[in-house]
Each structure stands twice: as structure tokens, then as C-alpha cells.
Amino acid sequence: MGVTVLQQFPIVEQRTGPSTIELLTKRIVALGATQQGQFLVDCETYSSVPQLGAQKTVHVLHNSEQPATVFSILETGSKTIPLITDGLFDLLMMKMSNFYQSKKQTKVESKGPRFEIGDFSVKLGSVAVSQNFKGILVEVEYRPCIVPAMCWDLIREFLQGFLGSSVSSTPPPYLQNKMQEVYTPNDTIQQYLEHFTVYRKSHFKM
């Protein structure tokens, strides 16, 4: 487990999602990467029923990189509490369906090929909100290091190397407050949730 940066990749006109993934695949393979299977990150959101008072939201996420773990994030309006549990937490959420109900139309996932290249692993994810394609998220992990401040420059250089100018030279906002801290898989999940939330909002406008 190293440090991960999640980056949106813009889709230019005349290109579709699959052809953009193909383009990025060609670029990363040309750099010497090998494909190591597929990956999947998904997010389902549950909201409290009105009888429970002020509305609270629980986001439940899974990452195929940590297949036995369920990541949950509770948002109360004033607080955000992350919870990391075993797989059976999903079963508990089902049992709680009288209190917290999932909004089916907001199920988000990012999936696609996973590559390894030296110390980096790269995932090219197609994001879909309730099965509708929304965009592309590129995840790059630098595995030998666990403190973002110590490897951000390296990751940025690598990202710019194959994504080009769409990569900002400052770290993603979420990471900026955590540059000196030890990076955990939960931080990757938080980055996914932030991007998913943006994609969902774009969904409602349409």
C-alpha cells in the first residue's frame, strides 16, 4: 500500500469513453506497463428515513484492491465519520433497511483495466452513475512510499508524462491537508467519494 492520486481525465469531443480508455491504454503500455487484471470501486448511498430526524447519509464503498473490506462514510451535515469494517457490514446495512434506504439511481462505480509499471500501479476507470457513463478517473499509486509529501513530485511527473497538461501541479485538495500524514486505503476511498459526488451532481443537472 502506497500513496494514491486520483485524477479526472477530460474526454475530448469526437471521442467516446471506450476509445479514450483505449488511447490511455496504448500510452501506458508504450511506457512498458503490463496489464494486471481489472479493478472495481463502487459506492452506494443510503439516507435515513424522515422519522429518524435530521437527514443523515451513509456512503458504502468497496474497492477490489481491498476485497474483504467495506468502507463507510457517514455524513451528518456537521460531521463526516469514516468507518472501516469486514465484508459482512453490507449484510447489516440490508438489515437496517427500515432506517436507512439506498437511493438506487445514485449507485456509482469506476471500473476498468489495472496496470503495473515499475513501482507504480495505474487504473483506468470508466465511471458510471446508475449504469450511465459519466467520465474517466485515472488512479495512480506509488507503492514504495506512504507519506504523500515525499512522493507527490514523483507521482505528478509520472501523471503528466502520460496524461499531459490536464494534470495540475498542485496535489488534489483532499491530499493537501494530509501531505505529512501516513496514507491509508481509506484516503483513496475518500478521493473516490469526492469525485463520485461531483459526477452525481452532474447527473442531476441532465
Next chain:
Amino acid sequence: MHDGGKATRVIGIRSAEQVLTKNMTTPDSAKDSLTSALNSNIIPNREYLLQGSVVDQYVEVLLHRLRGLCDNVDDGAETFYDHEMCFSLCMNSSGNPLVFPLRVRRALDAQDAPYQLRYIGQQELGDKNRPTIVRSSIDVACSASIVEFLQELGCRLDFEYTARGYMFRKGRMKITVSKICKCGGGNKPGENIELISQSYLVELSVLAPSGYDAIAEDMRVFAEQLKPLVHLEKIDYKRL
């Protein structure tokens, strides 16, 4: 669990291996894997339970007998010291009160171990001649943020206690002999503890997928061997 999940019970719903063998296909979503695990009935979501007690004076005799009967005797009985908080999520739904109980347990003697979140359902009615209580149970290892998570989720803390004692294993059965103390009211576990009684609680339990009723018979036979020191029984909570 990535953080110190040594004691985590990893139930093989989605092992890394399963994902790797499906190298070139998209991994199953966690929901799909859970559904298929539920359909093939491999999730140990039933607890078979017998309970009893033994007065302090005779607990040594009982421990001696358990050492003779159980599997993990070479290195002495395993001790534990746990703190349990019992929460419930309540609301009124068109006149019907709905209560969803949840318990959080943590080891006070192993601070690195993950917290355990547990749902225990009503005991199943069914066959009166069944030798043990059967109730649904979901056990989930979790991070320490669970207490705050539950409070913010809308759960109310009903009561809390500490349990300190010994744990034995016999095949799939777990036997605990523990002293229960009240705590709470702002006290940290260990401060101002209040003993519940002059006895030790004795529990014999097995977690298994539903339908594994043969294990209940093994439990009855084992309970017989502890008589007359302790009478392990099906406790009917509704009658208490």
C-alpha cells in the same frame, strides 16, 4: 481491514485469490458476492447458545473441568477482558416501534485488536425440543470509529458492561466463563466498577450458517458433561 486486523475474522466472501483468478474479467461487485454467499448459505449468521452461571466459590472447579475437556489446554486457558456497549436504533413507524439493537465490543487487554460490531436478532421460535437457543447474529470487525459512527447514526447507548474471564474451545464450540461488571455513567472501564453478582456467567456458543442444527446436539452433550457444576440452559429472555 488494513489496520491491525490480525484478529479479524475474514470470512471468505471475496478473497484476494478469487479476484486474482478472474484476472481479466471485472471483479464481481461486493453486493453480488454477498448475494451468492447468502444463496449458498456459507455465512455463519446463526448463533447457537446455552447459558448458565456458577458461584464464585466453585469457579476454579469448573475451570479445572473445562481444562480437562477442551482443546486449547496446552498453554492454559485464554483470558479476555472486554468492554461491551449496547446501542439501539429506535423509531416509530406508523405507530409500531422499530428497534434495531447493535453491540460494540472491544478488548481492553489487546488495544490493537479491531472492535467488533454485532447484531443479535430475536431468538427463533420453532421447535421446542431444540436443545439450544438459535438466534440470528452478524459479527463484523471494524475500526475504532464505530462508537462515534453509531452515535451519529442515531443510535442510543442503552447500557454497557465489562466481561473478564476465560475462553475455551472445543471443536467449533466456544465456552466463556466471565465476570460481568456494570460500568458507564462517564466512568472508564475499570473505574468504579460494580459487580453484577457473586457468580460467573457461563456461555456455550457456536456461530454457524443457518440449518446446521446438528451442532446443537453436540452442545447439549457437552453441557451434560458440566453438570452438576453448571446447568447450561436455553434462557428465555421474554420471561426474565
